[in-house]
Amino acid sequence: MKAIIARAFAPLDQLEYGDWPEPEAKGDAVVIEAEAIGVNYPDGLLVQGLYQMKPPTPFVPGMEVAGRVVAIGPKVTGLKVGDRVAALTVVSGYAEKVAVSETMTMKLPDAMSTADACALVCGYGTSHHALKQRGQLRPGETLCVLGAAGATGTAAVQIGKALGAKVIAVASSPEKQRIALEAGADIAIGYDNLKEALKEITGGKGVDVGFDPVGGDAFEVLARAMGWNGRLLVIGFASGAIPKLAVNLTLVKGFSVVGVYWGDFTVKEPQAYAENMRELVAWYLAGKVKPVIEGIYPLADAANILKRVLGRGASGKLILKP
Numbered sequence: 001m002k003a004i005i006a007r008a009f010a011p012l013d014q015l016e017y018g019d020w021p022e023p024e025a026k027g028d029a030v031v032i033e034a035e036a037i038g039v040n041y042p043d044g045l046l047v048q049g050l051y052q053m054k055p056p057t058p059f060v061p062g063m064e065v066a067g068r069v070v071a072i073g074p075k076v077t078g079l080k081v082g083d084r085v086a087a088l089t090v091v092s093g094y095a096e097k098v099a100v101s102e103t104m105t106m107k108l109p110d111a112m113s114t115a116d117a118c119a120l121v122c123g124y125g126t127s128h129h130a131l132k133q134r135g136q137l138r139p140g141e142t143l144c145v146l147g148a149a150g151a152t153g154t155a156a157v158q159i160g161k162a163l164g165a166k167v168i169a170v171a172s173s174p175e176k177q178r179i180a181l182e183a184g185a186d187i188a189i190g191y192d193n194l195k196e197a198l199k200e201i202t203g204g205k206g207v208d209v210g211f212d213p214v215g216g217d218a219f220e221v222l223a224r225a226m227g228w229n230g231r232l233l234v235i236g237f238a239s240g241a242i243p244k245l246a247v248n249l250t251l252v253k254g255f256s257v258v259g260v261y262w263g264d265f266t267v268k269e270p271q272a273y274a275e276n277m278r279e280l281v282a283w284y285l286a287g288k289v290k291p292v293i294e295g296i297y298p299l300a301d302a303a304n305i306l307k308r309v310l311g312r313g314a315s316g317k318l319i320l321k322p
């Protein structure tokens, strides 16, 4: 079968589109024939050896797929050949077929497209876990989302609204601010004079929950705009810079900095993860969340698509199709 292969940790240009052995359905695994494969920022870090997890090389990257079950292992109990499913694969997703444990798979309702299903896994899964378990976002609170037109950002905007918050979106261009507003943000602003703008919008009270997938200078600015009892969520560092914070700021302003690692959450708290996914699917069916799919591209173009994502040139969710 065809797949995107990382022969070694190397620049994105060296990703190869070529032949890779077909996966087998062993034990509790099912084999999924992919119709949609989600592109995630961390995929681009992983293949360059810049991610916290490093699989043995060569490997096929890709953490989420949606499609049909084409084979089941002898220990599979809840799925059959032909079922429409989405799965969290961690790696191996950029391929025509992938084998994944049944426990990491969810059946799809007829009304959900495979592209939307991919978006719901990592992008929405991360933002939901961040705002619900880590940020404890409550109705009526103010949520500020940096990188609000990105994959986790658009998800955070919609989940923030679903949880009853007032959502302030921050994005770098008028076009990205428009995307965040269309996703449901109450207000969208740029990074210039961010601290002053957030002070004004919150009536001097400061932000209750900050969502930061960007890092760099924007993190400190958001830290300085946090309100009393606020929770500043560390999601990622798309700007390439891991910020440092003078911790006296948390003391003086009475806010917390809270780390979010969704991948480990799915492993350490599988029941909470499954419950989160059920809630997301219910919100999707009720029309409360609707992924912003930027485009669907051929699997063979994965390297160029990843370059665009890591180069700040994408918005919403990008999908690959074998």
Ligand SMILES: NC(=O)c1ccc[n+]([C@@H]2O[C@H](COP(=O)([O-])OP(=O)(O)OC[C@H]3O[C@@H](n4cnc5c(N)ncnc54)[C@H](OP(=O)(O)O)[C@@H]3O)[C@@H](O)[C@H]2O)c1
Binding pocket: 040, 041, 042, 045, 122, 123, 126, 147, 148, 149, 150, 151, 152, 153, 170, 171, 172, 173, 176, 213, 214, 234, 235, 236, 237, 238, 239, 240, 260, 261, 262, 263, 309, 310, 311, 312, 313, 314, 315, 316
């Ligand atoms: N903690 C977790 O569990 C978890 C899970 C998934 C992803 N992540 C991490 O979260 C981060 C964002 O992921 P994502 O899927 O939301 O990515 P994304 O769709 O590419 O969005 C990232 C946003 O960051 C902003 N940005 C600022 N400077 C940038 C730069 N130099 N290059 C690229 N983007 C830049 C961009 O918005 P503006 O142009 O508007 O600034 C962009 O829309 C990544 O670091 C990823 O590894 C963490």
